[in-house]
Amino acid sequence: MKFRNYQRTEATGFGKLLENKWYVDELYDKIIVNPLHQFGGFLKSVIEKSVIDGLVNGVGKAVTYGSRQLRLLQSGQAGSYVLLMVLGMLLVFVVQFFLRK
């Protein structure tokens, strides 16, 4: 028995392929695990947080913003109220005109 038999040497060629189990694990990692992980991360941080949740929160924000703007209509000036009233009446007439069957 020679000492060399017990020495750990790096296999080469086909031996290396076998030693690494045909690289099946690495292949799985490359083509399935990592892409799925990345895709999951993308869904979590972009789609979920910005798109879907952003849409939901956006509805809330739009309502708050809209009500803040509408509040300005309550100016206390009778003139502007009369103007709005006339405009509203006109709108009703227009709508009625077009909706008549």
Next chain:
Amino acid sequence: MIPVLLILLPLLTGLVTFFIKDEKTARSWALLASVATLAVSLLGLTVMNDDTHLSHKAQWLQTIGSSFSVKVDGMGQLLCLLTAISFPLIFVSTWHSQYKKANNFFALMLLGQAGLMGVFVAMDALLFYFFWELALIPMYFLASQWGGERRIKATFKFFIYTFVGSVLMLVGILYLQSQTPDHSFSLQSFYNLGLPVRTQSWVFWLFFVAFAVKMPVWPFHTWQPDAYEQSPTATTMVLSGIMVKMGLLGVIRWLLPVLPFASWQNGDTVMTMAVIGIVYASLIAIRSDDIKRLIAYSSIAHIGLMCMALFAENKSGMQGVMIQMFNHGINIIGLWIMVEVIERQYGTRKLSELGGLAQKAPVMAIFFVIVALANIALPLTNAFAGEFLMFNSLLSAKTSYLYAILFTVFAGMGIILAAVYTLNMIRKIFFGELTTVTANAQDIKLNEKLAMGVIVILIFWFGVYPQGLLNITDELSQVLVNKMDISHLLRKQ
């Protein structure tokens, strides 16, 4: 008699709890009350399981065509039993959790239970809506007063989201009532409606959005991970174990048989949404570091599968969903109990900060692994039978053959992904090196062992012998499938 008691017992004991100032007494009182409710539920399942005991009708708002009509049918039996089992388990397992103003906490929990029971047994649309809201309100207060740091924002979103849904449903209910010949809210009149196809398709969405938010189905789900994360865990157990079943029950009892044309018409759309949700939520669960969020997303995936099976519109799907509602509730409460223990003991829910717990807490590891495997629906665990029936139903779904195959394949991916994130979670919590957080860990206490023991017994019992659950739901699912069958309706016209 039985359904009235199921509602009244938690309602009255809950109201009394508000006035019990001593924390220990309030706790014991709530546990006693919930055990009494469980006894009533078991009584209804075994000794007094005939129609005279299981249904009750009394006058209520007669002028507008509503009545206090309650009945425990097959699905009601399972869901009432689930609700009745859950509350004692929740109270026992969180025995050592501290709450400020504990009496209010337990009172609201019991009121929530009353609301849930009401939803499950109501046979009148207005009554159903009434209990639907009654269940929501205590949950709102529970989450917003005893929750985590971001609780106000999360519960506000939860409340507005579900409330928008339920108001749409109210519009739908009022419309349907106006269409009934006798102007009645009763379920039977709704079943006999037979609306024209075009009307059905828009009324469908009024109801479906309400139920989709509650279940939740993608993309109506974003309230859910936040609400689960921020609520106190005892409340999360109610939300995820029982409350999401309200949405499924709504679809089964109030949507599919009432609007069969529209349900068939929109089935593909709904199933597509649900299957996207399954894959989507599972992938996010894989990347979640917070255990609570992981379980929340896992729950979205499971509910997505149930929603798909419902719209497959056949008996095996219907029955699979009914028993799965029960089993999913048991399993997820088991998971939450473990999360509660972990959070209370180690002060963190982050997977990255945990590790090696199996060395320090072997009993906990055993329980956790069993519940987690049930979460993946391994054979011999309770979730297997239901999941098998649901996949069976997907393959024979009333869509084109290609769709059925595609749906089954993608939903099947959900199982694989579930195994990935669940086993990953087990590995990260229980194996590997001990961390600074887990270095001085202790095993679970007697009360937690007791609650988990009951859950594990149920897991194996219904895993080995699901026939009991199937027998309860057999008749009802056949009746419902007949009502949904539109070819039979076409022949009649």
